Amino acid sequence: MDAEEFRRFGHEVIDWIADYLANVRDYRILPKIAPGDLVKKLPASGPEQGEPMEAILRDFRGLILPASTHWNHPRFCGYFSITGSAEGVLAEALAAALNMNGMLWQSSPAGTELEQVTLDWLRQWLGLKPGWFGLILDTASVGALHAMAAAREAADPGARAGQTPLPLTVYASEQAHSSIEKAAVTAGIAQTHVRKIPVDAEFQMIPEELERVIERDAAEGLRPFFVAATAGTTSVASIDPIGPIGEIAARYGLWLHVDAAYGGSAAVAEEFRFVLDGVETAHSLVVSPQKWLFTPMDCSVFYTRRREVLRRAFTLAPEYLRTDEDSRAVNFMDYCLPLGRRFRALKLWFLMRRLGREGVAELIRNHVSWAKWLARQMKEDGRFEIVAPVRLSLVCFRYRGSDEQNRRLFKAVNDSGDVFLSHNVLNGRFVIRCAIGNAKTTKEDVETTWRRIREAAESLPARG
Amino acid sequence: MDAEEFRRFGHEVIDWIADYLANVRDYRILPKIAPGDLVKKLPASGPEQGEPMEAILRDFRGLILPASTHWNHPRFCGYFSITGSAEGVLAEALAAALNMNGMLWQSSPAGTELEQVTLDWLRQWLGLKPGWFGLILDTASVGALHAMAAAREAADPGARAGQTPLPLTVYASEQAHSSIEKAAVTAGIAQTHVRKIPVDAEFQMIPEELERVIERDAAEGLRPFFVAATAGTTSVASIDPIGPIGEIAARYGLWLHVDAAYGGSAAVAEEFRFVLDGVETAHSLVVSPQKWLFTPMDCSVFYTRRREVLRRAFTLAPEYLRTDEDSRAVNFMDYCLPLGRRFRALKLWFLMRRLGREGVAELIRNHVSWAKWLARQMKEDGRFEIVAPVRLSLVCFRYRGSDEQNRRLFKAVNDSGDVFLSHNVLNGRFVIRCAIGNAKTTKEDVETTWRRIREAAESLPARG
Numbered sequence: 026m027d028a029e030e031f032r033r034f035g036h037e038v039i040d041w042i043a044d045y046l047a048n049v050r051d052y053r054i055l056p057k058i059a060p061g062d063l064v065k066k067l068p069a070s071g072p073e074q075g076e077p078m079e080a081i082l083r084d085f086r087g088l089i090l091p092a093s094t095h096w097n098h099p100r101f102c103g104y105f106s107i108t109g110s111a112e113g114v115l116a117e118a119l120a121a122a123l124n125m126n127g128m129l130w131q132s133s134p135a136g137t138e139l140e141q142v143t144l145d146w147l148r149q150w151l152g153l154k155p156g157w158f159g160l161i162l163d164t165a166s167v168g169a170l171h172a173m174a175a176a177r178e179a180a181d182p183g184a185r186a187g188q189t190p191l192p193l194t195v196y197a198s199e200q201a202h203s204s205i206e207k208a209a210v211t212a213g214i215a216q217t218h219v220r221k222i223p224v225d226a227e228f229q230m231i232p233e234e235l236e237r238v239i240e241r242d243a244a245e246g247l248r249p250f251f252v253a254a255t256a257g258t259t260s261v262a263s264i265d266p267i268g269p270i271g272e273i274a275a276r277y278g279l280w281l282h283v284d285a286a287y288g289g290s291a292a293v294a295e296e297f298r299f300v301l302d303g304v305e306t307a308h309s310l311v312v313s314p315q316k317w318l319f320t321p322m323d324c325s326v327f328y329t330r331r332r333e334v335l336r337r338a339f340t341l342a343p344e345y346l347r348t349d350e351d352s353r354a355v356n357f358m359d360y361c362l363p364l365g366r367r368f369r370a371l372k373l374w375f376l377m378r379r380l381g382r383e384g385v386a387e388l389i390r391n392h393v394s395w396a397k398w399l400a401r402q403m404k405e406d407g408r409f410e411i412v413a414p415v416r417l418s419l420v421c422f423r424y425r426g427s428d429e430q431n432r433r434l435f436k437a438v439n440d441s442g443d444v445f446l447s448h449n450v451l452n453g454r455f456v457i458r459c460a461i462g463n464a465k466t467t468k469e470d471v472e473t474t475w476r477r478i479r480e481a482a483e484s485l486p487a488r489g
Numbered sequence: 490m491d492a493e494e495f496r497r498f499g500h501e502v503i504d505w506i507a508d509y510l511a512n513v514r515d516y517r518i519l520p521k522i523a524p525g526d527l528v529k530k531l532p533a534s535g536p537e538q539g540e541p542m543e544a545i546l547r548d549f550r551g552l553i554l555p556a557s558t559h560w561n562h563p564r565f566c567g568y569f570s571i572t573g574s575a576e577g578v579l580a581e582a583l584a585a586a587l588n589m590n591g592m593l594w595q596s597s598p599a600g601t602e603l604e605q606v607t608l609d610w611l612r613q614w615l616g617l618k619p620g621w622f623g624l625i626l627d628t629a630s631v632g633a634l635h636a637m638a639a640a641r642e643a644a645d646p647g648a649r650a651g652q653t654p655l656p657l658t659v660y661a662s663e664q665a666h667s668s669i670e671k672a673a674v675t676a677g678i679a680q681t682h683v684r685k686i687p688v689d690a691e692f693q694m695i696p697e698e699l700e701r702v703i704e705r706d707a708a709e710g711l712r713p714f715f716v717a718a719t720a721g722t723t724s725v726a727s728i729d730p731i732g733p734i735g736e737i738a739a740r741y742g743l744w745l746h747v748d749a750a751y752g753g754s755a756a757v758a759e760e761f762r763f764v765l766d767g768v769e770t771a772h773s774l775v776v777s778p779q780k781w782l783f784t785p786m787d788c789s790v791f792y793t794r795r796r797e798v799l800r801r802a803f804t805l806a807p808e809y810l811r812t813d814e815d816s817r818a819v820n821f822m823d824y825c826l827p828l829g830r831r832f833r834a835l836k837l838w839f840l841m842r843r844l845g846r847e848g849v850a851e852l853i854r855n856h857v858s859w860a861k862w863l864a865r866q867m868k869e870d871g872r873f874e875i876v877a878p879v880r881l882s883l884v885c886f887r888y889r890g891s892d893e894q895n896r897r898l899f900k901a902v903n904d905s906g907d908v909f910l911s912h913n914v915l916n917g918r919f920v921i922r923c924a925i926g927n928a929k930t931t932k933e934d935v936e937t938t939w940r941r942i943r944e945a946a947e948s949l950p951a952r953g
Binding site: 026027028029030031032034035036038039040041042043044045046047055056058060061062063064067069070071072073074075076078080081085089090092093094095096097103104107108109110111112113114115117118119120121122123124125126130131132133134135136138139141142143145146147149150163164165166167170174177184185186187188190203204206207208210211212213214215216217218313315321322323325338339341353354362363364365367371372374375377378379380381382383384 | 490491492493494495496498499500502503504505506507508509510511519520522524525526527528531533534535536537538539540542544545549553554556557558559560561567568571572573574575576577578579581582583584585586587588589590594595596597598599600602603605606607609610611613614627628629630631634638641648649650651652654667668670671672674675676677678679680681682777779785786787789802803805817818826827828829831835836838839841842843844845846847848
């Protein structure tokens with residue numbers, strides 16, 4: 026494609042995106058299609074000869090869009106709602122054009138240093154003390170794996186040298202994200218050695234239970250080495266008591282990892298700094314700007330206060346081969362598994378500059394206040410119960426009725442195409458989740474969501 | 490940013506990219522900066538208030554660009570040269586705007602099914618038989634980890650259930666990429682259990698040596714479980730004999746992983762299908778379109794013929810909880826570590842359609858023929874030696890002189906800013922690598938590269 030062709034189709038794509046971002050509410054959030062529908066519409070083999078851009082963009086609009094779930098719709102309230110922000114879109118286009126690989130400082134000085142700078146800005150915005158070393162990974166799941174690899178390097182360096190590995194055990198709350206368990210299994214920790222610690226009535230890990238299980242495991246000759254606390258669980262946005270967990274971790278020699286993929290961003294607003302209370306006792310921390318800091322996927326920040334341990338876990342060069350280059354420039358490849366590292370810092374930089382700290386804080390404040398508003402409406406309505414405290418921007422609720430009625434209500438809302446909620450099972454009961462977090466969401470969107478929920482409740486058959 | 494603002498700045502960004510892609514040869518490939526230079530120019534803290542897009546784009550041009558290594562320059566011949574193609578740039582902008590997360594079929598039917606379709610197209614283009622299940626990961630390093638996790642699931646399922654893990658051993662050639670060893674360490678395999686198998690004069694793994702080491706390890710009570718063959722090593726683009734290695738793997742019960750991150754793409758042209766000869770004996774395969782298939786980073790395809798084993802390695806749900814949904818729709822989260830999965834298939838689809846199989850094959854043919862041309866010039870010149878057979882698009886050479894002279898020549902070429910080469914150490918000697926692979930590279934670019942190399946040779950002080 027020559028420059029003129031790129032210019033022409035580039036402008037067409039930009040105009041389409043401008044319209045899409047402005048009119049995304051016109052799309053059904055969940056498309057009306059069945060598995061295989063798109064496959065059937067696409068050729069069974071790729072083309073022998075190249076095709077014109079017109080045909081490709083026509084099929085993008087005619088085939089891909091109708092099969093898309095619109096995560097960027099301001100009433101997408103499932104899982105956690107995220108944002109493909111306009112700033113982020115422009116940054117991603119630029120990053121793709123530069124196409125730099127930030128494995129070494131030399132291979133991408135701009136990528137390497139902008140990553141250092143933006144992550145230090147973010148550290149300050151989160152209220153973290155100096156001393157946290159950060160890098161950007163694709164997901165919090167991969168971040169959890171990096172935390173675990175570093176923790177093992179600290180706890181059992183002999184295993185790497187071929188000694189019989191210690192029987193390591195991992196701790197996280199019953200409500201922790203499955204990525205912790207998945208990271209453990211991937212790292213070669215026995216799945217049966219991942220302990221799910223009970224939670225209190227507000228779904229927060231009970232430190233005394235953690236301590237009890239650690240002591241039992243240690244007495245049985247196992248080696249407790251890793252505990253994950255969550256600041257904003259996926260299930261109910263509960264916040265584990267990081268400080269007390271950190272004290273126990275310190276007492277028994279465990280690495281404390283804080284999974285704040287969703288909740289961490291709230292700390293940008295001073296009044297929500299409590300989500301990271303106690304984080305100074307942690308060894309690693311994940312905060313994902315792709316979740317609630319309005320950057321497009323993928324962008325998950327991994328911080329650690331044990332930079333040297335992380336490096337030991339991921340550098341293959343023996344110590345005596347190290348040069349002093351690391352003190353002059355960071356080579357991020359020495360701190361992570363992926364060698365290829367695309368220029369993800371660019372979109373974070375665009376976003377942080379375009380919104381400023383106050384702009385981010387205002388969005389977060391709005392989201393939390395609207396979530397609390399929605400929860401209040403539900404309580405006042407009388408037909409709904411709120412099943413977990415609404416501390417951030419997630420409302421977990423039930424219609425006061427059977428699981429079957431809740432499932433029907435849930436399906437009716439999602440079938441409208443106008444609002445998307447997700448679900449969970451909590452204490453054996455079906456629970457509906459409404460997550461607010463898209464940068465374009467307005468109070469009116471939340472009111473529409475509430476109206477759809479009420480309409481769905483009204484259309485339920487009599488309680489049976 | 491509202492629609493009009495996005496349109497305005499979007500058009501500006503597209504125009505800038507159009508000029509950049511057309512004029513990238515005007516940039517120095519390696520910027521003239523020292524570590525910390527960019528950090529010093531950026532504020533120590535992020536802004537409190539949001540800033541206008543004008544300021545951000547001005548700083549992108551004024552601060553980020555001068556600190557950038559230009560991987561998209563057609564004479565970037567270091568590592569492996571890659572391409573931020575125009576088609577890929579447009580697809581990345583669209584993917585960021587849709588911002589869908591392809592963890593489940595429902596969460597992204599278009600993302601899920603387009604990934605299935607493009608990877609089946611690619612399978613056919615590579616000449617692979619049906620039966621390979623593919624998914625897109627960010628890098629070949631993460632692909633190697635997935636291969637190893639699946640291989641362990643096959644070899645030692647008891648470890649996951651808390652039984653004492655078997656003393657697993659891994660095999661790869663001396664020339665294999667460090668990502669294999671890194672994946673092993675990350676997966677919890679002892680680093681001392683990663684065997685580097687000797688290579689022949691053409692840097693290909695010697696199957697008899699592999700067998701000898703496997704037998705020795707097995708006799709010592711270790712459990713050989715994983716062997717990686719490379720089709721296009723990073724060091725010299727050598728191609729391990731996959732078929733003979735696969736026979737040994739089958740005989741001793743090892744998982745065979747083929748790392749064809751770079752070389753695999755060559756198989757799109759029939760005359761280079763030999764790079765994957767014997768791949769039908771493999772259990773998993775990585776081919777990275779971000780390397781030599783002209784998609785922007787990141788896009789690395791992981792294929793396996795053992796789909797069920799991969800799923801067992803990465804699904805947490807116990808078998809008795811499985812529904813038959815998997816037979817109706819793929820939920821990619823069940824097959825990999827990352828939960829968040831951005832819409833990477835879109836750029837691969839754009840690229841495959843825009844170029845067609847013949848378009849891709851023609852680029853690859855050109856690159857290989859130009860690499861062979863360059864090697865011929867060097868041989869005829871007499872002052873250079875070619876240190877490894879040029880089968881694909883990488884030329885590894887030395888100036889016939891001391892290591893010091895080679896280092897000087899290398900530095901002179903890279904300091905020109907006009908050509909970028911990388912280096913390696915082979916059999917204890919400093920070796921220079923020239924990798925051809927950017928879609929915009931022309932024969933003239935290769936001629937310029939050759940001229941710069943000769944000029945650098947001529948400027949060397951007399952041999953000492």
